[in-house]
Amino acid sequence: MPSHRCWRPGPAATRRQAEEAPVSDAAAPDPRKPVAAFDARAFLRTVPEEPGVYRMIGAEDRVLYVGKAKNLKRRVSSYFQKTLSSPRIAMMVAQVLRVDVTPTRSEAEALLLENNLIKSLAPRYNILFRDDKSYPYIELSGDEFPRLAYHRGAFAKGARYFGPFPNSWAVRESIHLLQKTFQLRTCENSVFQNRSRPCLLYQIKRCSGPCVELVDRERYAADVKLAARFLDGRASEVVDDLSARMQAAAERLDFEEAAACRDQVRALQAVLHRQFVDSRKDEDVDIIAAVEEQGMACVNIAMVRGGRHLGDRPQFPGNAAGCSAEDALLAFVEQHYAVHAMPARLLVEAPSAALREVLAELSDTPCALAAPRFAAEKAWMEMARKNAGLAILARARDTGRAEQRLEALREALDLPDPPRRIECFDISHTMGEATVASCVVCVDGQMKNSEYRRYNITGITGGDDFAAMRQVLERRYGKVAAGEGLCPDLILIDGGKGQVSAARAILAEVGLESVAMIGVAKGEGRKPGLESLIFPDGREPLHLEPDAPALHLIQEIRDEAHRFAITGHRARRAKARIGSRLEDIPGVGPSRRRNLLAAFGGLDGVRTATVEDLCRVEGINAALAQRIHDQLRG
Incomplete structure (x- = not known):
C-alpha cells in the first residue's frame, strides 16, 4: 500500500519531521490567513527518490494537478526550473502554495493511485486522455485449442493479447484475415465444448474444425504459433515459414497440403502489399x-x-x-x-x-x-x-449543435444555466425477473460512455419499479452526498409521476433535493414525440413540439438509458436461467450437462424433450430424466 507523506517545508523543517507529519484536514493551511510564498528549494531537499504520486496544491487547499513519477525528486524538481515546458505549466506553478507527495512501492501502485486521485479530485490542470476501454485487442486464449477473439477490458491470466488497435474495424479485419489464413476457431467455449458436427465456418474454410477433432493438436498448435508471429509483426518470417512448408509438401508429393500453404501465402501477401502506404518492413x-x-x-x-x-x-x-x-x-x-x-x-x-x-x-x-x-x-x-x-x-460542428440543444433545454425547463451534466435512469426486467437499473451520463451534450453504470436490483418485490428506482438512486447519490463522484445539473427519470415521486423522496433524504429533475413519460402508443415531461413540484406536465431540439436531446439520452438497461437485463436474465436450469438440478454435473446440450443442440432442445428422449442420453436414467423434465417445465 502507498505510504502517504505530506511535506509542508519551512525554514526549520527537517526530513524526519516531514515524514512524521500527521496527515489531517487540521494540518491544511487556513485559506483566510496570508500564506507565505512556496519555498521550492527547501521542499525539494525533503523529497525522496522513490516512485509515487505528487499533488500541486493552490489557494483554498484546491488541488491544481496530480501526477505520478518513477523518481519523485527528479520529476517534481523539473517544475521549479527557470525554463518550463509550456505557459500552461508556468501558470500552474505560479499558483502552487504546497506540494504533497505519496511514495509508493512500485510504479504500478503509483499509476493506480494517480488514476484514482484524478477521478476523485478532477484537478484543473490535468489534461485527461486515459480511457481503459478506448483500444481493442486481439486475444488468443490459453485453451488446449486456443480461440481467436476480439477483446476489450482487463486481461485474463493465461491468454495472449495483441494490440492495441486504433479501432474495432482494424481488429475485425485482422481476425478475418487470420481466419482465412490459419483457420483458427473463434467460437465461445460453451459452443466449442458441445459441438457434435462442424459448423458453417468449417464448411467455408474459415476454421479447421478442432471441436470435432478434424485437425490434430500439433497441426493446430503450429497454426496458432504462426498467427502469433504474424500478430507480433513478423509477417515476413511467417511467409518464409509457409513457403518452406509448401516446398517440403511438394517434394513429398503431398500436393493438397502444398496448395493449402500456397493459398495461405497468397492471402498474406495480398494484405501486406495492398496498403497505400507500406513501409516494406516488418516494423512497429x-x-x-x-x-x-x-x-x-x-x-x-x-x-x-x-x-x-x-x-x-x-x-x-x-x-x-x-x-x-x-x-x-x-x-x-x-x-x-x-x-x-x-x-x-x-x-x-x-x-x-x-x-x-x-x-x-x-x-x-x-x-x-x-x-x-x-x-x-x-x-x-x-x-x-x-x-x-x-x-x-x-467536433466543432457537433459542439455547436450540442450547445444549441442544451440552451433549448434550459429555456424549456426554465433552468438558470444550461445543464452541463445530465444523468438518466431506467429500470428493465421481465415480469420482475433479473431487474437491472441503468445510469447513463451526458456531458456538454455528448454521451459519456465511460461513466455509464448498471445496478443489479435485489431485495425488492418483483416488478416494483418504484422500489427499484429508490434503490438505484440511493446507491448512486448516497455516494455523491458523501463527497464521492460528481453531482449532475439535471436528472432524467424514465417514468411517470410514481417514479418521479420516489426519486424526489430519495434525493431529499440524501440532501440533493435542489438538483433539477424531470420524468420522461411515454406518450400515447409509446410514439416518439408525444412524451410528457413530469416535474417533481407538481407543475402541469410539459409537452414539447416533436421537432424541438430540447426534446430530441431528452429522447437521445432516454433511449440510451433504455438500451443500456435492457442489454444488462438480458445478460443477467440469460445467465440466471442457464445457470439455474441445468447446473442446479441434483445429479446433473458437467459431463451430463455437456451430453444433454450436445444431444439436443442447446438448452431449448433439452427443455422441449420428453422423458423418453432424455433417457436416451448417455448417463441419464429414468428418475433423473423425470427430474430434469419437471425442473425445466416447472
Missing part, C-alpha cells in the same frame, strides 16, 4: 500528430504493425482550457504508454527534450523517437495531421 511504428485549431487541441495516433498501416484514432483532451498542441502531445504520450506497450519507433513532427524525458521515465528502454524523414513516414504523418484537422472540424 506509432505516428502521433498534435494539431491545434479553432481553440481545440486534438492528438491523432496512427498505428503501423508489421509494416501494415492499421488506421488512426483522434483523441481530444478533457479539462484542457488553454491547452496547446505541445501540452496535449506530452499528456497523451505519458498516459497512453503508461498502460500500453511502446512500439519500436515513435514518430512526431518535432521531438522535444520534454517528450524524450517523458519517454525515458516511462520505460528503461524507450522506443526510438524521431521526426519523419522518408517518403512513407512523411505520408503517414500527413495523413495523421489531416485526420486530426477533420476531427476538429467535426
